[in-house]
Amino acid sequence: MDEATTRVEMPRPQISERAARDAGGWPMLGLALGLILLGAVAVLAGIAAGGAGALTAGIVAGVLLVVAGLVVAAGLTPVAPGEARVLQVLGRYAGTVRTDGLRWVNPITDRRKVSTRIRNHETGIAKVNDLDGNPIEISAVVVWQVRDTARATFEVDDFVEFVAFQTEAAVRHIAGSFPYDAHDRTSLRDNADEITGQLSEELRQRVASAGVDIIESRITRLAYAPEIAQSMLRRQQAGAVVAARQRIVEGAVGMVRLALERLDEENVVELDEERKAAMVSNLLVVLCADRDAQPVVNAGTLYQ
DSSP: OOTTOOOOOOOOOSOOOOBOOOEEHHHHHHHHHHHHHHHHHHHHHHHHHOSHHHHHHHHHHHHHHHHHHHHHHHTEEEEOTTEEEEEEETTEEEEEEOOOEEEEOOTTOEEEEEEOSOEEEEOOOEEEEOTTSOEEEEEEEEEEEESOHHHHHHTSSOHHHHHHHHHHHHHHHHHHHSOSSOSSSOOTTTOHHHHHHHHHHHHHHHHGGGTEEEEEEEEEEEEEOHHHHHHHHHHHHHHHHHHHHHHHHHHHHHHHHHHHHHHHHTTSOOOOHHHHHHHHHHHHHHHHOSSOOOOOOOOSOTTO
């Protein structure tokens, strides 16, 4: 297990989403309009009947019908696609309405709108030290969505702000748990897929109690801090030169070995150990030099 794979302990959620009791809104809208219309008719009928008793009865009946219609209308709740309504009755969670369209719920409920659309959050450029202590600049983008509207509403004060702060904390933790660049270890630059996978997993653990699901996370910026960028660039260039030289030497040694073996197999020339050493030295100089070799023709014997 990698050093950055840690278990984030968050408080256990005390509430979970459940479906609320609701009904279709259009029939209830018709009922509300019908009650209001009947109330108006009752008032007009009392006025038309004449007499104090009939007028009083008509007004009272009309007012009651209109009030009943208004109460029914107060329960009408439009729900747009990609959003939900969290219901609360006298301080208690009463369920969530996710069905889009015109719905009807208990008129005395408090209805909170919660977006369930997919969202992006991009962190600012954070300046942190990597595992080796080098200052780096890093930022990431996180794709997330509310899965449990009850937890998002009641477990945290502001779930959007909560996701932002937890993302910032996770990015800083991941950046400080790996070196920026390393050939023998997992590094931020060379193992981007593994790093983002661990970032997503840590974020899921951090925001699960708020009813939020992390869909994807990606590092959008990764660089050395400006004050050491030039020094690190020179170090990388030096490392590249050393690696290239190592490959050149390995290839040259193989070519020299092959040349000696072919000369010995085909009996082209017999060389003693001293001549073999001189030949090896000359071939290595030719093969490993930065410039083209200048040939020298030996017109004498092998030893002159």
